[in-house]
Structure formats: structure tokens, C-alpha cells
Amino acid sequence: MQSQSDLERAMVSQRSFTTPAVITMVLYFVLYIPGIIANLLYLNEAYQVQRITGQSPPGKGCLITQLFVFVILPVIGVCLFCLLTGGFYAFYAFDKQTSDFLQYLQAVPK
Numbered sequence: 734m735q736s737q738s739d740l741e742r743a744m745v746s747q748r749s750f751t752t753p754a755v756i757t758m759v760l761y762f763v764l765y766i767p768g769i770i771a772n773l774l775y776l777n778e779a780y781q782v783q784r785i786t787g788q789s790p791p792g793k794g795c796l797i798t799q800l801f802v803f804v805i806l807p808v809i810g811v812c813l814f815c816l817l818t819g820g821f822y823a824f825y826a827f828d829k830q831t832s833d834f835l836q837y838l839q840a841v842p843k
Contacts, residue, residue, distance in 0.1 A: 745785045750775055750792030754799065761803050772800050 753775040760768035779793040 742786055745782050746788075746790075748778075748782050748790055750779050750782075750790055750796055752792070754792045754795035757796065757799055761799065765803075769804055772796055772803075776800065 753771070757768055757772045757775060760771050762768075776793070776796045779790050779796060782790045783793065
């Protein structure tokens with residue numbers, strides 16, 4: 734007779750995350766925030782399966798890659814853009830130039 738953990742390990746070892754990875758990819762393109770949520774939920778489940786079986790389930794790498802490409806890279810890109818362009822300082826400078834120009838117009842004699 735097999736123990737409960739052996740039965741659980743056998744059942745969980747059949748779990749594949751390839752279809753959830755495809756579903757997550759579609760969600761990223763249609764609805765971005767639900768795509769992030771689905772990716773994190775499926776990835777958490779894949780880590781649980783790996784902990785139980787001792788080996789990485791199929792599709793787990795795809796979920797990790799999607800998280801990197803669709804979440805981590807855009808965040809790094811936005812941060813780099815803000816650092817390289819001065820971030821929100823451009824908005825302040827535009828507002829300051831506009832107010833300086835308006836003061837100049839008010840000072841010009843009519």
C-alpha cells in the first residue's frame with residue numbers, strides 16, 4: 734500500500750503549466766493587470782508542484798520568462814527612462830518656462 738504522500742506526488746507530477754502559460758500570454762495582451770495576477774498565481778502553483786515532486790514542472794520556465802519580459806523589463810525601462818531624461822523634472826521646467834513667459838508678457842508695455 735502506498736502512502737498518502739506518494740499518491741499526492743504521483744498525481745501532482747502529471748501537472749503541466751504550458752496551457753496556463755499560453756492563457757497568461759493572451760491575458761497580457763488583452764488585459765495586462767489580470768495577466769500579471771494569473772502569472773503570479775500559476776507561478777506560485779508551479780513552485781508548489783516543484784517542492785512536492787522535486788523537479789520543475791513543464792511550463793514553469795515559460796511563466797518565469799513571461800514575468801521577466803512583461804513585468805520586470807518594463808519596470809526597469811521606465812526607471813531608466815526617468816533617470817536618463819530627468820524624470821518629472823521636464824514637467825517642472827516646462828511649467829517654469831511657461832510662467833516666466835507669462836511674466837514677460839505682462840511686463841511688456843502696451
